[in-house]
Amino acid sequence: xxxxxxxxxxxxxxxxxxxxxxxxxxxxxxxxxxxxxxxxxxxxxxxxxxxxxxxxxxxxxxxxxxxxxxxxxxxxxxxxxxxxxxxxxxxxxxxxxxxxxxxxxxxxxxxxxxxxxxxxxxxxxxxxxxxxxxxxxxxxxxxxxxxxxxxxxxxxxxxxxxxxxxxxxxxxxxxxxxxxxxxxxxxxxxxxxxxxxxxxxxxxxxxxxxxxxxxxxxxxxxxxxxxxxxxxxxxxxxxxxxxxxxxxxxxxxxxxxxxxxxxxxxxxxxxxxxxxxxxxxxxxxxxxxxxxxxxxxxxxxxxxxxxxxxxxxxxxxxxxxxxxxxxxxxxxxxxxx
Amino acid sequence: xxxxxxxxxxxxxxxxxxxxxxxxxxxxxxxxxxxxxxxxxxxxxxxxxxxxxxxxxxxxxxxxxxxxxxxxxxxxxxxxxxxxxxxxxxxxxxxxxxxxxxxxxxxxxxxxxxxxxxxxxxxxxxxxxxxxxxxxxxxxxxxxxxxxxxxxxxxxxxxxxxxxxxxxxxxxxxxxxxxxxxxxxxxxxxxxxxxxxxxxxxxxxxxxxxxxxxxxxxxxxxxxxxxxxxxxxxxxxxxxxxxxxxxxxxxxxxxxxxxxxxxxxxxxxxxxxxxxxxxxxxxxxxxxxxxxxxxxxxxxxxxxxxxxxxxxxxxxxxxxxxxxxxxxxxxxxxxxx
Numbered sequence: 001x002x003x004x005x006x007x008x009x010x011x012x013x014x015x016x017x018x019x020x021x022x023x024x025x026x027x028x029x030x031x032x033x034x035x036x037x038x039x040x041x042x043x044x045x046x047x048x049x050x051x052x053x054x055x056x057x058x059x060x061x062x063x064x065x066x067x068x069x070x071x072x073x074x075x076x077x078x079x080x081x082x083x084x085x086x087x088x089x090x091x092x093x094x095x096x097x098x099x100x101x102x103x104x105x106x107x108x109x110x111x112x113x114x115x116x117x118x119x120x121x122x123x124x125x126x127x128x129x130x131x132x133x134x135x136x137x138x139x140x141x142x143x144x145x146x147x148x149x150x151x152x153x154x155x156x157x158x159x160x161x162x163x164x165x166x167x168x169x170x171x172x173x174x175x176x177x178x179x180x181x182x183x184x185x186x187x188x189x190x191x192x193x194x195x196x197x198x199x200x201x202x203x204x205x206x207x208x209x210x211x212x213x214x215x216x217x218x219x220x221x222x223x224x225x226x227x228x229x230x231x232x233x234x235x236x237x238x239x240x241x242x243x244x245x246x247x248x249x250x251x252x253x254x255x256x257x258x259x260x261x262x263x264x265x266x267x268x269x270x271x272x273x274x275x276x277x278x279x280x281x282x283x284x285x286x287x288x289x290x291x292x293x294x295x296x297x298x299x300x301x302x303x304x305x306x307x308x309x310x311x312x313x314x315x316x317x318x319x320x321x322x323x324x325x326x327x328x329x330x331x332x333x334x335x336x337x
Numbered sequence: 338x339x340x341x342x343x344x345x346x347x348x349x350x351x352x353x354x355x356x357x358x359x360x361x362x363x364x365x366x367x368x369x370x371x372x373x374x375x376x377x378x379x380x381x382x383x384x385x386x387x388x389x390x391x392x393x394x395x396x397x398x399x400x401x402x403x404x405x406x407x408x409x410x411x412x413x414x415x416x417x418x419x420x421x422x423x424x425x426x427x428x429x430x431x432x433x434x435x436x437x438x439x440x441x442x443x444x445x446x447x448x449x450x451x452x453x454x455x456x457x458x459x460x461x462x463x464x465x466x467x468x469x470x471x472x473x474x475x476x477x478x479x480x481x482x483x484x485x486x487x488x489x490x491x492x493x494x495x496x497x498x499x500x501x502x503x504x505x506x507x508x509x510x511x512x513x514x515x516x517x518x519x520x521x522x523x524x525x526x527x528x529x530x531x532x533x534x535x536x537x538x539x540x541x542x543x544x545x546x547x548x549x550x551x552x553x554x555x556x557x558x559x560x561x562x563x564x565x566x567x568x569x570x571x572x573x574x575x576x577x578x579x580x581x582x583x584x585x586x587x588x589x590x591x592x593x594x595x596x597x598x599x600x601x602x603x604x605x606x607x608x609x610x611x612x613x614x615x616x617x618x619x620x621x622x623x624x625x626x627x628x629x630x631x632x633x634x635x636x637x638x639x640x641x642x643x644x645x646x647x648x649x650x651x652x653x654x655x656x657x658x659x660x661x662x663x664x665x666x667x668x669x670x671x672x673x674x
Contacts, residue, residue, distance in 0.1 A: 019532065057581040061497065069366055101598070153639070229602065229603065230506075235603070240668040248602075248605045248606040249606070250606070251603035251605075251606050252600065259600065259601035259602050259603050259604075260602075260603075261598035261599055261601070261602070262598055262599040263596065263598050264596040264598070265570070265585075265588065265598070265599040265602075266566065266588035266595075267596075268585045268588075268613070268614040269585040269586070269588050269610055269614035269616075270614070271614065271616055272613075272614045272616060272619070273612075273613070273614055274608075274611065274612070274613045274614075275610075275611070275612040276391070276605070276610070276611040276612070277606035277607070277609045277610055277611075278609055279606075279609060282609070291492070305432050
């Protein structure tokens with residue numbers, strides 16, 4: 001049996017291109033004891049993958065060259081030599097950019113069985129998966145909003161941002177999103193139920209962004225979930241109330257890969273802010289609690305999400321580049337079967 | 338009886354000058370019920386006063402024009418119409434830049450009796466006063482260092498910085514100070530017992546400062562107490578270990594009063610840092626615990642400090658301007674009797 005795989009062929013110099021990836025076909029190896037063969041139904045594409053393509057210092061090891069790109073996957077067990085898994089089981093794991101993966105199921109946490117009775121399989125890559133838990137951890141552990149407070153989140157129509165806002169609404173907050181374009185803003189307000197959404201493309205300078213934030217958050221901002229950085233962060237900081245909290249989940253770099261400065265760090269002191277970065281994989285102890293709330297909300301229709309689905313493994317590189325440019329709408333997936 | 342007072346005459350345009358202050362003489366009013374007349378022995382000069390001279394948004398109300406400059410004082414009760422105080426009591430309060438103050442002692446916390454048996458009166462303005470508690474709160478509540486971790490503090494020979502370092506040493510940390518000049522650095526290491534001290538004047542650029550920090554903190558930095566900001570903050574952030582904590586206590590502005598940007602805020606995410614600003618007067622519940630540790634350490638000679646003492650109220654403006662330029666060595670006081 002043949003397995004299509006996408007490898008990292010080269011590291012990007014600046015913006016990544018499709019030439020940084022290479023599609024190969026290799027035979028699926030026979031299983032050893034304790035191993036499980038999984039056929040992937042969906043591959044998850046996520047912004048963190050961009051960081052892994054670089055060789056520089058970051059919180060994670062870089063993706064090795066000429067190896068299968070890492071990535072979250074959901075699928076079905078095809079064959080099992082581990083007593084905990086049987087053919088037909090629906091599973092979520094880190095199978096990578098390929099059609100099949102052979103998983104050593106003796107290693108704890110490599111593969112997790114999931115229930116698709118009330119929750120669609122693909123949701124385990126989004127609202128009930130890593131992006132959802134990311135939203136949950138940043139919101140509940142760092143922002144820790146109180147009822148009546150105002151919470152802002154950028155990339156608000158995305159997999160993480162949409163969950164942040166709905167979790168904050170469920171906690172009685174006023175929720176303001178930022179998204180790119182009128183369509184996304186309409187979705188964020190009308191479908192996801194945010195109180196306001198700012199189309200950041202209409203506010204390319206600080207003064208204009210400040211005015212928009214003042215209108216959308218007339219009582220100031222108590223919590224901010226940062227997926228982007230740059231101008232949005234600078235503006236939000238100026239509108240933060242005393243004792244505000246900012247969870248750092250994502251930060252873009254400038255065009256040359258240079259870091260974008262924070263304009264006014266003295267606001268950390270003036271407004272007694274707390275700014276904290278986090279990575280969801282370092283909070284594994286919180287996943288069960290987070291997944292329970294997220295799963296219940298999805299099953300009962302209280303946590304909504306949208307997906308953009310590319311068809312076939314070969315479409316993954318283009319879809320990934322589109323994600324980096326914000327061309328997706330909601331969670332970006334690749335359908336593999 | 339006449340009382341000399343220094344008022345804020347005008348707000349500074351850029352750097353403050355002596356012309357922003359005005360010395361006046363007014364009669365001491367007769368006491369009403371519940372009031373106490375205090376003769377000040379020492380006036381405390383502190384960097385926070387610079388912020389109060391401005392009219393802009395900050396964490397505190399601006400100092401009103403033509404009113405007595407605010408400031409911490411220690412002194413002796415001269416006359417009392419409050420049962421809790423008697424003539425001769427040593428007291429600490431916020432008497433301001435003047436020789437005498439009339440205090441409404443019915444308001445809780447306006448005046449506190451202190452014991453000068455083992456602790457010198459002036460220390461209640463420094464190591465066993467607001468600067469000491471500031472050090473204690475930032476170190477124990479935000480940095481919360483573990484034994485063996487590395488803690489960095491700038492303005493290390495000052496009233497706050499010297500306490501931060503000695504409190505961190507008492508908790509088993511490696512402590513690195515930054516100070517301006519060889520004399521201050523020698524004092525920080527030889528007298529205060531820091532493990533290393535960097536003369537920041539010798540490292541005016543990021544590359545040089547990074548090299549100095551690498552040498553002084555070879556295992557990276559786990560906690561940083563920020564009294565200054567700018568280049569030092571940028572360099573420290575690059576050398577922070579994962580899960581590092583930065584307490585923001587003071588931040589300078591650029592020459593024109595413009596904020597100095599933070600060069601690389603994405604390090605907050607990459608290194609999962611926590612940055613938090615605080616103001617000691619918002620943590621009154623912690624003062625008793627802090628003062629107990631600080632008082633014991635001073636009384637037993639384990640917390641050392643140095644003082645620069647200006648003579649007479651008229652010398653206060655010059656001494657204050659010197660403090661802003663780092664001309665003092667340790668706690669800046671004005672002796673009034």
